[in-house]
Amino acid sequence: MTDRHPIMAGNWKMHKDHLEATQLVQKLAYHLQPEDYEGQDVVVCPPFVSLRNIQVLIDAERLDLQLGAQDCHPESSGAFTGEISAPMLARLDVDWVIVGHSERRQLFGEGDELVAAKAAAVQAAGMGPIVAVGETLEERRAGEAADVVSRQLHGSLDGVSFADPTRVVVAYEPIWAIGTGETATPDDAQDMCAHVRSVVAELKGDDVAAAVRVQYGGSVKPGNVRELMSQPDIDGALVGGASLNADDFALIVTHRR
Template identity: 50%
Template sequence: MSAPRRPVLAGNWKMNHGPSETVRFFADFLAMHEPADDRTVVFFPPAISFAAAKEATQGRPDVRLGVQNVYWEASGAFTGELSVGMARDAGAELVLIGHSERRHVFGETSAETAKKVRAVLAGGLTPVLCVGETLDERQADRAEAVVAEQLEPVLAILSADEVAELVVAYEPVWAIGTGVTATPQDAAAMHAAVRARLAQAFGQEAADAVPVLYGGSVKPDNAAELMSQPGVDGVLVGGASLDAQGFAGICRAAG
């Protein structure tokens, strides 16, 4: 039997918290959140605030940082983009890939997410692959099929050894920023489906090593119940991660 997966508590700030707000946030959060070696806490600040976050978390190796997006090329004429090498040089350890807003607002395809996963792994960082269905897709009873379709191009480029470096975040699009949360049972069912697809591709032992997070209107008052479900290894938090006290409460909910 594989070792238990450590809970992952991740905050995606999206286009919020400039550098000065970032400094204030961490002054408050770090005072409330005691270091703990039984869980992983990660923040994804905006690129312009990354340096401020890095400086503010010096001396707290229990808090890890990631970037919200990268491009798959190493360098070049790609205005507005970040390379994996730039992210690594700045101190990032993880990269969000395929967040629903990248897919549905900016038109990112699953083929492009696969290119990004490959670049991130080649650069020695951890890809956090986001998958999830829209409300129409769920109502059409296509939720699991859609998630499988989003996983497929990524799984096709990975080896069994590489999949151990992957984190998957299931975020139903209809629950992001809406105040509507998937029921704990819905979350558990989709997480089981994700892990079953990983096991089909790479075997159960490899699948059991991959943390699968839930994202979508996670709050301090529902985090513990969500994380108590089998196969839910943590949370990817949007709006509630912008409040230091609230996110510290979510981190405590991991047990």
């Protein structure tokens, strides 16, 4: 175990309209008690169109939930039709922004340089980036998983400030385990999260690596979260499908209780 403050984040992806999002957060808040937030950050990352509703709900009900966004543009403003800037998110009291998710990398062709620019933009706007990395099944089978993740980290963290390492999160998500029902074994997840930490140590030093939080993502469920979170280098979870169900996400958040 470590004294790093775990972070449990639900990535809703392109699910839930603003009414459904409000209902989901209300139900989640009902399931969670004040002590469930102690010693960890609990984050919900709804689609852009629901951010304002969830921000108002969190403020009005004085919930201990933190608000996250799923992406942003690296520029602060400009003629970028359909895009959302980091300063816009910051004005909505967003705490965290996911950058470099595998779906952005694979479906939209985003590379490490763009991910790094987005992470820097997130920090410049006063929020924390959740930088996602992970290998494909083909890369893992070829024995390239560690090299792929190292390369992604070197590129995606270029220019990212670690002045406060607790405000940078790295999410290791094996692509083959996202939405497939497949999950890396706890030992596999630990090995790769430890590898992530070792690469951060190479780039930023041992003290930063000891303080930065590393999440595991990839079909995290109530049934496997306890064993995953017992690993020494896993400091939280980036939860996809299970975060769309308030009962399931609440069980994931309360994994130690």
